[in-house]
Amino acid sequence: MTHAAFSRRTLMRGGLAAGLLTVPGVRHVAYAAGGAGGQDRTLVVVFLRGGADTLNLVAPADDPDYVAARAPDMRVSTGGAGAGLPIAQRLAPAVDFRLHPEAAPLADLYTARHLTIIPATGIPDGTRSHFVAQDLMERGVAAEADLSRTPTGWAARWTAAPGPGGAGPLAVAAASSTPAALAGDGAALAVNGLQYGLAPPGGPRTAAVLQALHANDPTPYGRAGRAALDGLARVDARLPRAQPGGPVEPYAAEGGAVYEDTEAGRGLLTVARLLKMDMGVRLAWVDVGGWDTHENQPPRFAAAVRQLSRALAAFHADTSRFHGSLAVVVMTEFGRRLRSNRSQGTDHGHAGTMLVLGGGVDGGMLGRWPGLATAQLDRGVDLAVTTDYRAVLSAVMGPAAARSVFPGYGGGPLPGLWG
Numbered sequence: 001m002t003h004a005a006f007s008r009r010t011l012m013r014g015g016l017a018a019g020l021l022t023v024p025g026v027r028h029v030a031y032a033a034g035g036a037g038g039q040d041r042t043l044v045v046v047f048l049r050g051g052a053d054t055l056n057l058v059a060p061a062d063d064p065d066y067v068a069a070r071a072p073d074m075r076v077s078t079g080g081a082g083a084g085l086p087i088a089q090r091l092a093p094a095v096d097f098r099l100h101p102e103a104a105p106l107a108d109l110y111t112a113r114h115l116t117i118i119p120a121t122g123i124p125d126g127t128r129s130h131f132v133a134q135d136l137m138e139r140g141v142a143a144e145a146d147l148s149r150t151p152t153g154w155a156a157r158w159t160a161a162p163g164p165g166g167a168g169p170l171a172v173a174a175a176s177s178t179p180a181a182l183a184g185d186g187a188a189l190a191v192n193g194l195q196y197g198l199a200p201p202g203g204p205r206t207a208a209v210l211q212a213l214h215a216n217d218p219t220p221y222g223r224a225g226r227a228a229l230d231g232l233a234r235v236d237a238r239l240p241r242a243q244p245g246g247p248v249e250p251y252a253a254e255g256g257a258v259y260e261d262t263e264a265g266r267g268l269l270t271v272a273r274l275l276k277m278d279m280g281v282r283l284a285w286v287d288v289g290g291w292d293t294h295e296n297q298p299p300r301f302a303a304a305v306r307q308l309s310r311a312l313a314a315f316h317a318d319t320s321r322f323h324g325s326l327a328v329v330v331m332t333e334f335g336r337r338l339r340s341n342r343s344q345g346t347d348h349g350h351a352g353t354m355l356v357l358g359g360g361v362d363g364g365m366l367g368r369w370p371g372l373a374t375a376q377l378d379r380g381v382d383l384a385v386t387t388d389y390r391a392v393l394s395a396v397m398g399p400a401a402a403r404s405v406f407p408g409y410g411g412g413p414l415p416g417l418w419g
Contacts, residue, residue: 048332050292054353065372091365105313113363128348133333138181152184174267187227255317264311295343323359330355350382
């Protein structure tokens with residue numbers, strides 16, 4: 001069950017949906033429900049839905065097992081017109097790791113040491129189900145048996161502690177609904193764009209009706225409704241308008257940044273705008289789909305990598321004044337098989353790759369590269385997980401916060417991530 005489905009059903013039962021979701025134009029706003037934690041950075045999570053083939057994003061291009069397992073158009077090559085982009089690294093000096101040729105903006109960030117790459121990351125549980133793997137990662141656990149005992153998401157547990165940014169919508173999803181990672185955060189907002197504002201379409205009268213509907217409701221639904229309405233009002237009030245009630249002025253990105261009209265571009269533009277509104281945003285979540293490439297992978301994957309890379313580079317340039325306290329984590333629920341299939345695609349695998357982007361990271365490649373020989377693979381077919389995804393997130397949050405966010409996880413943070 002997705003968090004979006006949970007929210008709709010439970011909020012409908014509690015009456016919140018009757019007050020808000022029936023109002024035209026407010027369908028893109030979703031709410032979660034109550035949470036505990038502690039930390040200091042602003043974290044932006046870019047989640048690649050579908051299980052990205054990260055062996056084709058950051059590739060051991062000259063590994064003989066990699067070359068043997070994939071047709072030329074299913075892998076990153078070391079030569080020719082479409083050769084991958086070489087990256088200097090000390091993690092596995094004997095391996096020629098290269099970025100996908102459409103990832104040139106990421107190569108520039110890597111060279112400037114603003115991007116750290118952690119290969120062979122993931123969940124210890126070897127599930128190949130998208131839904132189970134995403135749920136495990138978003139609730140911050142490692143085994144399916146833990147899901148029923150973990151009603152809240154790790155991001156909600158992290159944002160529950162008072163932060164340095166003051167009051168405001170501390171957690172925001174730049175999407176039409178909040179992810180399971182924010183389940184339990186009653187003040188979390190789903191904001192699918194700011195260009196038209198966030199005021200209820202009916203104006204002050206509609207806002208007054210909705211406020212009255214939830215004013216004396218002591219249930220979690222009432223509290224969530226009030227928090228959501230307050231958050232929406234605060235965000236909307238800070239959007240620049242030439243005159244009260246007028247259209248929202250266009251967003252002007254900084255640093256020469258150009259956001260393309262893609263899912264990643266639109267989501268990260270929304271996050272950048274919210275950060276600059278000084279709302280105390282502690283965590284922002286951006287979903288990017290289209291990574292489930294069972295067939296016809298080469299053109300689809302190239303387009304996805306190009307769009308993601310350009311969006312991340314634009315966001316990095318646009319938010320330069322926040323780099324000291326901002327971290328962008330790119331993750332996916334699992335990687336894909338080493339060997340490509342007969343449909344010019346790849347099937348669900350195990351380990352993937354995480355990226356961490358920010359002014360404070362030390363750059364390079366971290367973790368442990370397990371190798372691709374059959375004996376080194378998970379179950380003989382998949383890249384093995386050598387770094388738990390929670391180790392990377394713990395390094396971003398800080399060890400103290402991570403202990404409360406990931407109960408039962410004793411692996412500690414990934415060392416060396418920050419300079």
